[in-house]
Amino acid sequence: MEKIIVGRLLRSNTRACVVGCPPAQQFPAFGSLVSIPLSETEVVYGLIGDIHIDDDGLVRQLATAPSVDEAVIQDNRLNRNVPVEMTVLFVGSKTENRISHLLPARPPLSLDCMYLCSTQELCEFTAGSRFGYLRHILDAQDVPAADLLAAHLAQAGAAQRAQGNSAWFGQAAARIITQLRDDYPRLMPILETLADVENA
């Protein structure tokens, strides 16, 4: 099946990038795994860590109107303030079919295409008991790390369960606890959000 482009790269550095997409298109959910091919044999993986929808003076003024016409809403969504910006946190890469949880050797370039990973790709990236990539989320600045972890574990856990690996979520949680065992103030809110995911 042909993959659908969900956005194009606006700016990047070694740890993250910002991708733009038209608001008309259904953009990936918070926590989704996405891929950005660098070449035919090299792919960068990242998680959607933040989605920005900016306002401006006109939107603020329109918001005070008693009712807003559908055409005006569509105009503001489709024609103004584009693109929707998504921050993508790099979590690994694939070179010659080998997945690595290290940061990519070089960041993608302007206007590189971003694709939403399929369930199979998500399982492939999170396969085995290798959770090294979780450190990128735990170390991330300027993104809600606990909720990003929760969103990612919920999606990856469901994908792994569908493939018969129902132990994956517990293993990932255990890995996070091990990693943060000496950092109680950070660990507790993360465990709370993970509990919310399990109870959902």
Added chain:
Amino acid sequence: MPLNYLKLQPQLRDYAQKSAAAREKTTAQREQLLAWLNECAGEPRETLRQSCRAFADERCALPAGEVVNRFFSSSGSGECLLLAADGSQIVPSAHDAVPLALINTSLVMLDTASGQAPVIRTESAILEDFPAGVEFELLSEDLISLKRDVAELDILVSCQASHDLPVIALRDGPLELYHEPRQGRQFQPEFERYIAAMQLLAQKDFSLAGYIDRSQSTTITQMLYIFKTGQPLPKEQKALPDVSLMEALLPPGGRSAVFEMQSTSSKHYSETLRVHFFYLNVGRPEKAYIVRVEIPAWVAGNPKKIERLQNVLLEQCRVMSSRPYPYLLHRAHEEAVVHYDEKEQLQRALLQELQNKGIDALQPSNKLAAKMLQTRTRM
């Protein structure tokens, strides 16, 4: 150097005091003009027109048929294909490395009943006319403004209405180019193109309208002076703007009677194109806000078109909530406006192209270079 606030403080107080006094005077003047307007309403239309026509060089309103002191409330909705055009320009400066002239025009098209986002089109054109060399031939600001006016009408003309809905074509500003026609090799053809574009819009039966926010026009006031005194208001005497008079007359959503525009340039517009206007209160009961709407004769002569235009303008203004202004015109402005950084980017790209053609060493003037020196920094 910063402003001398110590010296400005008393001037500010003085300014405010004088403004308050002027406002009191205005109120009295308005009462008098309203009384004259009511008196004028009883006069036969032709008598009024003839007395004003005796002063054909005066900018003045001519009653077009409706009773001059009446107002007309809005009724129904304005289902139509609404077009809004706006333009902006880069005026060349002798100080720039490349004195670039550009016109950027946008067209926003909305089917008002569709609930769908409007369709947007933008046209950008570099103006080139430099027989003496790119760095020496500067197009004047007036000519570029006139070319922009023409481009705005051209982009409206270019719209192909694909369905049977009536079409309203809005632009920001007056329809009457009252500074025109200017004389000269470059101005006359542009003015002729403007008139030709108006004619094409008439043929397409688009309801063309120019929306003027904060109009300073005194044409109705002038008509009343001529009616009452037999003479236009002396040039040195400041007339009360029409909007001030209309604030007292028009309820929210109401429009004034339609008037024909008399000016020195009227003769350049054929019978079908002759500029007419009305005032419209787009404000709220507690805060009137009067705007002027200019329309050509082919719209002014059709009450259904006027009613539809009034309804659409009010609907569009309501979208903008507490600061009423037609939403689509604002969007056209947003799409057309050329920002300073875009101008700089374009100039850099042009410099690159010129260098590729072997035109080298174009630099901004030393004066501009000095102004652009970096501000003080801190280590």
